[in-house]
Amino acid sequence: MKVSVLASTLIGSEIIKIAGEVNEMKSRGVQVANLTIGDFDSNVYPIPQELKQYIVDAYAENQTNYPPADGVMVLRESVSRFLKDRMGLDYAAKNEILISGGSRPLIYGTFLSVVDPGDKVIFPTPSWNNNHYAHLLSANAVALPVSAENNFLPTAADLAPHVKGATLIAVCSPLNPTGTMFSESALREICQLIVDENKSRKAGEKPLYLMYDQMYAHLTYGEHEHVNPVSLMPEMRDYTIFIDGSSKCFAATGVRVGWGFGPAEVMDKMKAIVGHMGAWAPKAEQVAMAKYLDQKEAVDTFLALFKSKIKSSLDALYEGIISLKNEGFAVDAIEPMGALYLSLKIDYLGKTTPDGQLLQKSTDLNFYLIREANVALVPFSSFGTDDMCWFRASVGACSKEEIVSKLPDLKEALGKLR
Numbered sequence: 001m002k003v004s005v006l007a008s009t010l011i012g013s014e015i016i017k018i019a020g021e022v023n024e025m026k027s028r029g030v031q032v033a034n035l036t037i038g039d040f041d042s043n044v045y046p047i048p049q050e051l052k053q054y055i056v057d058a059y060a061e062n063q064t065n066y067p068p069a070d071g072v073m074v075l076r077e078s079v080s081r082f083l084k085d086r087m088g089l090d091y092a093a094k095n096e097i098l099i100s101g102g103s104r105p106l107i108y109g110t111f112l113s114v115v116d117p118g119d120k121v122i123f124p125t126p127s128w129n130n131n132h133y134a135h136l137l138s139a140n141a142v143a144l145p146v147s148a149e150n151n152f153l154p155t156a157a158d159l160a161p162h163v164k165g166a167t168l169i170a171v172c173s174p175l176n177p178t179g180t181m182f183s184e185s186a187l188r189e190i191c192q193l194i195v196d197e198n199k200s201r202k203a204g205e206k207p208l209y210l211m212y213d214q215m216y217a218h219l220t221y222g223e224h225e226h227v228n229p230v231s232l233m234p235e236m237r238d239y240t241i242f243i244d245g246s247s248k249c250f251a252a253t254g255v256r257v258g259w260g261f262g263p264a265e266v267m268d269k270m271k272a273i274v275g276h277m278g279a280w281a282p283k284a285e286q287v288a289m290a291k292y293l294d295q296k297e298a299v300d301t302f303l304a305l306f307k308s309k310i311k312s313s314l315d316a317l318y319e320g321i322i323s324l325k326n327e328g329f330a331v332d333a334i335e336p337m338g339a340l341y342l343s344l345k346i347d348y349l350g351k352t353t354p355d356g357q358l359l360q361k362s363t364d365l366n367f368y369l370i371r372e373a374n375v376a377l378v379p380f381s382s383f384g385t386d387d388m389c390w391f392r393a394s395v396g397a398c399s400k401e402e403i404v405s406k407l408p409d410l411k412e413a414l415g416k417l418r
Helices: 005-009 014-027 049-060 073-087 104-114 130-136 156-162 184-199 234-238 264-277 283-293 296-326 362-373 400-415
Strands: 097-100 120-125 140-145 166-172 209-213 240-245 258-261 331-333 341-346 390-394
Touching: 005 130, 014 362, 049 283, 073 097, 073 258, 073 283, 097 104, 097 264, 104 130, 104 166, 104 209, 104 240, 104 258, 104 264, 120 130, 120 156, 130 140, 140 156, 156 184, 166 184, 184 209, 184 234, 234 240, 258 264, 283 296, 296 331, 296 341, 296 400, 362 390, 362 400
Parallel strands: 120 140, 120 166, 166 209, 209 240
Antiparallel strands: 097 258, 240 258, 331 341, 341 390
């Protein structure tokens, strides 16, 4: 049967294929360490108890009708206070903040609001889904390969040759899939590049916008601190569209409350687009989140314990990989900085398995590790890169004990390759 050109050219998700293999093995009783999904096992990482109770209360109060298209006012007001208190960002609840069902409608809404077919959109690879959103809009996608040497983040020098005529730069920090994040100096240089480019444009010419996904902003570790464009350079306020929300920082992926904020003119258009999608967050969850965000002590207590638990799992995996490296295995990892992800290098492409299979691609290696070590990762090739030997490990769906228990199996499986 005939379908649209768009539908027929969409690229399927490699992560879904990996999840299918993992689920099939689990159905047979195999204990697989599922380090693939950017989600949380809600039994290991439940949402804050206060938030859970506020959601129950909101349903008991029959908060079940349609919310406003831009989100209930009490939530936009609490988000405004939260941003001011936590990041020093001053955005008006009335017309500069938009609520949606998680971050995806906000990201898609950003693309739809500022990008026309054929417009140049710049993003690094690896990064999450920017290639797909650019495809959905028939944009001219400029996918910049970035390297481990710079923690898989783009620099101003990487971006500079491409900004003329561009409409959107899409970045994320801490970054999905790598768990790495911008330094203050690196982000400042990018901001200066964008400000200078916009000053060079003629009156009436579309600006160069920055979509800044900071969904993991509150999940940072050690000396690593989140930075944002507008705090670094106030001139960026006119050009920055923020993607944010509760999904990751409160383990609330299924609660579906995201918030975006930026220039009022852009947010107004995004409001209309998200409204046509019907992609708002459920009203009861919005009412509950509004109440929770104002509970400063409860939020602080939750984040401290939550971050400590995630960091412990990340550290255990990182130290296990570095231990294998020190034993002579062709592996490496980047120190945990933020989010719930670790970047792993497993440099065994071109090797042969005990049954004679040549591991030509990162997906071949990944499925070998799923079967032989019961460890499931996601290759960076699933995030828009060329095939390489780097993988994302997400620790949210496993306990620390599960992760540690699989390290000997990983060692044994790699030791069998020739």
